[in-house]
Amino acid sequence: MSPSKLMPLAMLAGRVIIRRFAGIADAVSQYRQYILLLTSSFLLSGCAGMIDMARDVASSLADIDISGVTEMFVGKAPELSPEQLAQLEVIPPARSLWKAGVEEGQAAVFLPVFENGTVYVASTDGLLVRFNATTGKASGVIDTKHKLSGGVGTGEGLLLVGTFKGEVLAFDEKSGNRLWKAQVSTEVLSPPHAANGMVVIRTGDGRIFSLEASSGKRKWIYQGATPSLTVRSFAGVLISDDTVYAGFAGGKLVAINSLTGSVSWEAAVARPKGASELERIADITSLPVMDEQQVCAVAYQGRVACFEITTGTQIWAQDVSSNAGLAMDNHYLYVSENKGALVAYDKKDGTRIWTQSLLDGIRLSPPLVRDARIIVGDSLGYVNLIRNDNGAIVARSLTDEGAIVTRPVPLPDGFAVQTLKGGIYAFSTESMAVPPLLPGQSSSILRSPQSQFLCALLPFCTP
Template sequence: MKMRVLAIALTVLSGCSSLSALNPFSSDDKPPKLQPITASATVRVLWQGSVGKAGLYVFTPAVVGSTVYAAAGNGSILRIDAGKVAWKINADQPLSGGVGADDNLVVVGTPKGEILAFAAADGALRWKAHATSAVLAPPALGDGLVVVRSADNRLTAYDAADGKRKWIYQRPMPALALRSTAGVLIDGPYVFAGFPGGKLVAVSTSNGAAVWEGTVAVPKGVTELDRIADITSLPVISNGTVCAVAFQGRVACFELGNGSQMWTRDVSSAVGLTINDRQLYVTDDKDTVHAFDLSSGSSLWKQSRLAKRRLSAPIARGDKVAVADAEGVVHFLSRADGAFSARLATDGSAVIAAPQALGANMVVQTRGGGVFAVEVE
């Protein structure tokens, strides 16, 4: 049966509350009022910028050293160095996926499947290429490649120097799949990507062949909707371990080199997880933040007092774990026990993309186009 992509549309989600976590344009009631907390940490905005509204898409900022790149639906692309705008350009067409970057290139994608690569130094266009369908996720750069995941769940690798196509990876898909903005992760000789049906795949950067495939979740249920068990967020890696989480599925960790499964836990997440050398943190579909021991998968704590706030994926910085919500508020939890440590408001619009590490600090991009660097003291 030919795969059908389930668009994240209100007409679909209104009849299936379990899918509403996947909808960045949810028409649910306003998130519940936040209850006061006693702050035990000081947080502040180091700097802020504006790139433009996200529109219909999800834009994740890219961080290279102390430099932040951000993009917007109207084609704007921005480079910020230590809080100061180094350059701002317009791609002269709408954008739908971004940003991927390294020391040399800044790469974004369009709804028509075009890949645009610009010089990191000055924003000059370096090359263009075409994917097999719309690009909804940030491209990944590494090992001399730009690897793009398109909306049809194909991975395409391009030569970073000139944009020539090197290989395409495609695997069988289930009859129904969620529209995903999850990108791919390059680590050493592997490209890691999660797929519909709950599969995590390690692909060789040299030729695009699958090296190993791990099962994060197994589709269950009678109807096609019940059987959706898609990985809709980015895998994470630490100390030889790679982990992923599936919607209507589980969180699972594997040995990086051979794909041997280390442990699994029954947690459903549409937005994702983060990892450090000892713990794994995940935001589930009920907006509960969980902490697990990385080596064993044992539960350490969970924080459920942000229910219905439509949280982002978590990020761990120092002794804090942070998540952002549909009103642009960033919440800081203690890594030790999940207790609230601090809270910071941004511009009032939702933070959909996962916060990104900026040295010891973090950066978030809101749907309204705000880019905020945040410090925790």
């Protein structure tokens, strides 16, 4: 693909990954080469013959100022209407518990993890930091001596991170000592996951590796067919009993036997459609969710769908587009849509229960279910607490204005988020004050006479 074609695609697609970028070096200056390769490796995954080149470029990302490419994660700054701004400004803040920070993320997205009273946080500069989950005080630092690209994963007594060079590093959770290092095919963009004596890793080229938790020795590899144009994914895998669930490019959800690496079943969450490659992108870029009967996933430019766990038979599906993700509780399935709406579906049959559209235009993180609240971060650096029964936003707090693109992490008395600027913020699930019903807050759920009466008292509320 020529540079003249590659650059418009990269600018247009933003979060899209193109798998062919040969010939760039002869077409642009050294500076433009490096930036374009940076963009390509950041947004676009390389074909098999280019993996080593992409790996070498990615390994130097921590030395480059990439502030100009933040849009790749969060899109352009949203243009909110005066009505939206007025409604958002009167929402009370959530109660802050503590805040801390690590190095600003560079070309990588990190997910904090809570384990045994501690919050573990990673950063591109190679540090793995422990914070007391109650006070936020740092209680230890592990210098991995590598430039990190994904983490933090836990399980089997391990702390797990990945690097731009395709290395998986395992540390003892208690002592912090490194136990082993394993090599996979290319950069590790999501937290490795450990369970049932194994560590499962998803790599930037779409492969899934299973390693022995005790030694890092390879057990099996899964690789499916990958389209030439895909959305950049920081999703890992979901492990339940003896099955690994993962979504892939092209809208495919796969259940893999964790012991053998063989496919138990695969199902189509969405099917590519459209005239151009961009229109045909229908990738699953987030973690599936599940309960005792079903596993559900959502695709970009596709659908949200739920399937029977053992057979993969589809139970229901609804058209939607999301590259952020979804969450599930006892009654509903919650989806962070691309346009900024949070939607609740009845998880039994897919009936839409409510839609919270006050955040339209703002990119949302994957949702977290916490008690009676749904928590989403957003591209403006806010955390939003939303009622699970009617979709009303009950609290909204600003962090450091760095985008929040990963799922909030549950804590015993609240939750925590990590921003792209490296800020670590912990909040309670309670707001500082009891908010009024706000315009657009309850959307389709406002149907009772009591709700309509209260809504009529507010200046912008439409019953």
